[in-house]
Amino acid sequence: MIRYSQEFKESAIRKILPPENRSISELSEETGVTKTTLRKWKKEAQVVGAAAPCNEAQISRWNGEDRLQIVLETYGLNESERSEYCRSKGLYPEDIKAWRNACIKAAVGQAIGYDKSQQEAGVSKKKYQELEKELRRKEKALAEAAALLVFRKKAQAIWGDEEEE
Known part of the structure; x- marks a missing residue:
């Protein structure tokens, strides 16, 4: 080797x-x-x-990373520099514009998804807090009912059943 x-x-x-x-x-x-x-x-x-790669037989064979790399490479170029770059790669400027728009849409979509997930997280947090509050209320009610049963049994043990009299 x-x-x-x-x-x-x-x-x-x-x-x-x-x-x-x-x-x-x-x-x-x-x-x-x-x-x-x-x-x-x-x-x-x-x-x-x-x-990014060049001399590829078909543009469609390039993966998303390569396309993003081309968009980044051409971002700061003026029209003539971009045209020269396209000629060297065998591309059309319209391809790069389409890829740039796709990148922007993907980024905006991610941002919207992030905003939605933040809203959903806020709703979930509120729901969680409401459930916690309801659970505390029910636990208190259950503890009160248990205490009343214990007092009733103790009262019956001390004074006996009312039915016996």
């Missing part, structure tokens, strides 16, 4: 990712590193936040 230095891995990853955007097949032939190993290195780089 061949071991590669960290510097070699990083230089290979830089060639795969933007701005060079070289294909894995091309780099594999050049370096002699297997395609599987290069894909693994690329995936590891994406996990730690490297630039």
Whole structure:
């Protein structure tokens, strides 16, 4: 099993990712590193936040993390820079706009869900407090009834039954 230095891995990853955007097949032939190993290195780089992939056959094959990464990469770009970025990735600016809108909708949906869960938590807390109050009232009533029964038995033991007289 061949071991590669960290510097070699990083230089290979830089060639795969933007701005060079070289294909894995091309780099594999050049370096002699297997395609599987290069894909693994690329995936590891994406996990730690490297630039999004490019040269994919179809945009639909990109997962949500890759799309979010592209939205983040293009957020601060002006129109011409964004167009250049899209050409290098084989994208359309409309794709990025759609992905950005999807991200915003997801974030807003999460915020709305959070607000709803906060409201539900408040309602649940009130309900819990009401149930606790009712439980304390019933426990007091039960304790009072038990005390009355004990007093009645003691009274009967001391004075006897009223029926005997």
